[in-house]
Amino acid sequence: MTTTDALTADTRHTEPTEDNIRELVYAFYDRVRGDALLGPVFDGVLAGRWDDHLPKMCRFWASLVLGSKTYQGNVQQAHQPLPGIEPRHFSHWLYLFLDTVESRYRPAAAIQFMEPALRIAQSLQLSRFGWNYTIPAEQQALLTRIAPRERAAGSGHGH
Incomplete structure (x- = not known):
């Protein structure tokens, strides 16, 4: 680990808060907007509405991670009408x-975001592409690694 890596690790958040969730959401969507693949998709749907969307995403993640229950909406409905969405x-x-x-977060805090993100992505993928859609192996492996209780629950040998 380099000195820069150690410094970064030392400055990452140990717990999610409303303030650092806001920082995360805005940093993430800055990346999305500048991304060659995702930027056009999001801008096509959210052009002129980013100022409404970002606070909604802050409430969404605060509700999931902090249990604040401030998000009102339906994730499946919000993502179904998006045209041209592919597995990539x-x-x-x-x-x-x-x-x-x-x-932005140390591992124990990061997992609080990663597990729901992976589960929601899986749900949206199956909803969009059909129940016969195969979740990419890397994505499934990451979810299994982050949420080992699922693996442990399903790994009985039946003896």
């Missing part, structure tokens, strides 16, 4: 989100 969009969104989370 989900993979790239997850990469950017997980990378942004890891850069």
Whole structure:
């Protein structure tokens, strides 16, 4: 680990708060807006509405991670009408989100965002592409690693 890496690790958040969730959401969507693959998709839907969308995403993540219950909405409905969405969009969104989370939170806090992000992505993928859609192996492996209780619950040998 380099000195820069150690400094970064020392400055990452140990617990999510409303303030650092806001920082995370705004940093993540700055990356999305500047991204060649995701930027056009999001701008196509949110052009002129970013100022409404970002606070909603702050409430969404605060509700999931802090239990604040301030988010009102339906994730499935919000994502169904998006035109041109392909599996690669989900993979790239997850990469950017997980990378942004890891850069801002220490592992124990980061997992509080990663597990729901992976589960929601999986749900949206199955809803959008059909129940026969195969979740990418890397995505499934990451979820299994982050949420080992699922693996432990399903790994009985039946003896």
